[in-house]
Amino acid sequence: MLTPHENTLALPVGTTLDRFIMRKQEDFPYATGELSQLLRDIALAAKIVNREVNRAGLTTIIGSMGQENVQGEQQQKLDVEANIRFIRALTNGQEACAVLSEEEDDIIHTGNCQGRYVVAIDPLDGSSNIDVNVSIGTIFSIYRRVTPVGVEATREDFLQGGRAQVAAGYILYGSSTMMVYSTGAGVVGFTYENSLGEFFLSHPSISIPRAGQVFSCNEGYWFDYPEYVREYLTQCKRDQFSGRYVGSLVADYHRNLLKGGIYLYPPTKKAPDGKLRLLYEGFPLAFLIEQAGGQAYAGTTPVLDIVPTDFHQRSPLFIGSADQVESLLSYAAETASA
Ligand SMILES: O=P(O)(O)OC[C@H]1O[C@](O)(COP(=O)(O)O)[C@@H](O)[C@@H]1O
Ligand SMILES: [Mg+2]
Ligand SMILES: [Mg+2]
Numbered sequence: 001m002l003t004p005h006e007n008t009l010a011l012p013v014g015t016t017l018d019r020f021i022m023r024k025q026e027d028f029p030y031a032t033g034e035l036s037q038l039l040r041d042i043a044l045a046a047k048i049v050n051r052e053v054n055r056a057g058l059t060t061i062i063g064s065m066g067q068e069n070v071q072g073e074q075q076q077k078l079d080v081e082a083n084i085r086f087i088r089a090l091t092n093g094q095e096a097c098a099v100l101s102e103e104e105d106d107i108i109h110t111g112n113c114q115g116r117y118v119v120a121i122d123p124l125d126g127s128s129n130i131d132v133n134v135s136i137g138t139i140f141s142i143y144r145r146v147t148p149v150g151v152e153a154t155r156e157d158f159l160q161g162g163r164a165q166v167a168a169g170y171i172l173y174g175s176s177t178m179m180v181y182s183t184g185a186g187v188v189g190f191t192y193e194n195s196l197g198e199f200f201l202s203h204p205s206i207s208i209p210r211a212g213q214v215f216s217c218n219e220g221y222w223f224d225y226p227e228y229v230r231e232y233l234t235q236c237k238r239d240q241f242s243g244r245y246v247g248s249l250v251a252d253y254h255r256n257l258l259k260g261g262i263y264l265y266p267p268t269k270k271a272p273d274g275k276l277r278l279l280y281e282g283f284p285l286a287f288l289i290e291q292a293g294g295q296a297y298a299g300t301t302p303v304l305d306i307v308p309t310d311f312h313q314r315s316p317l318f319i320g321s322a323d324q325v326e327s328l329l330s331y332a333a334e335t336a337s338a
Contacts, residue, residue, distance in 0.1 A: 012201070018198075021039055037093060038095040038117055039167065041092075045089035049081070052085070056130060069102070070104065078124050078136075083102075086101070091111065094114075095115050096117050097115035097153045098153035099118070113150050122138065122139040122281055125139055125248060134248065135173060135174035136251070137170050138173075139249070139280055140169055141165050161308060167181060169284065170285070171250075176191050178202070179199050182287065187257075188203060189206055212261040214262070215241055216252045217266070224270070225266045226335075231331050253285055261320050262328065264328075271314065279311060282298065287304065289320065294320055298315040300336075
């Protein structure tokens, strides 16, 4: 008799995302199907954003909005477009009662107070790479609400902490488009077939190699990095590990997830708490990496153990192959004990 997880893994490569989600739900007869529908809603918005990304160079959707978002960062037209598309899909889908987006100051109430889930989202990640046709992405994180069904969601629904996530994932708009997610029973990946308009199972069970030989960080900030990070990176170079940095978190993360490696965004003078946002970048990617057998730390604290206090809170991020993250932590421990 197969366990529910094994049953899902037994599905063949080429299974459509819809069928996969349906079969996975059959493994849990008491599940209501709302989370499954929510994942379908996200996949639908991803297809629309994928279309916009693909033709961005031919439309007026490329370029800057000429204004900053709530993070004080230049907003790109595609940031705004992706934000609209995901919020619309989540609103129309009726499973999410509220959405937290990188592009919005406050929670967006969808008007679906019966919805049992809330979603935190980075609609378009790597926006500095849009204009130059380099891979970009979307990152999402799903919680079951703690407030009662029937009333509006509140801050508490979003500030439950990373270990409370029921699902998380990302879409990579790359040389092919992929959706990778976990509902807490391993990590699966689907590749989008443009002409058929479907995501197909391509990576039935993703686990990150324990020993990676890649480091990914913005070395332009080298002199701002903590000493222990510089020492670790120097050792990586002595060991002739490869340096790989796209500058789109989703793309850097995806490569390391499949091939092994560590991604580092340490605190810098410009960003003393790190640059990446906890609720829609750090938490979802940390949830996935633990599901894939890797590790994620913010300094010396596991990312998923951080208690969030703010929607747009930032945090350092060291994430990837277990051996590499542990090695980095040993440099941190040495510094602390010196
Ligand atoms: O230019 P930097 O400092 O290396 O920052 C790159 C990082 O910033 C981000 O672009 C932030 O994401 P957004 O594009 O969603 O704001 C990450 O994707 C990326 O890894
Ligand atoms: Mg981002
Ligand atoms: Mg973004």
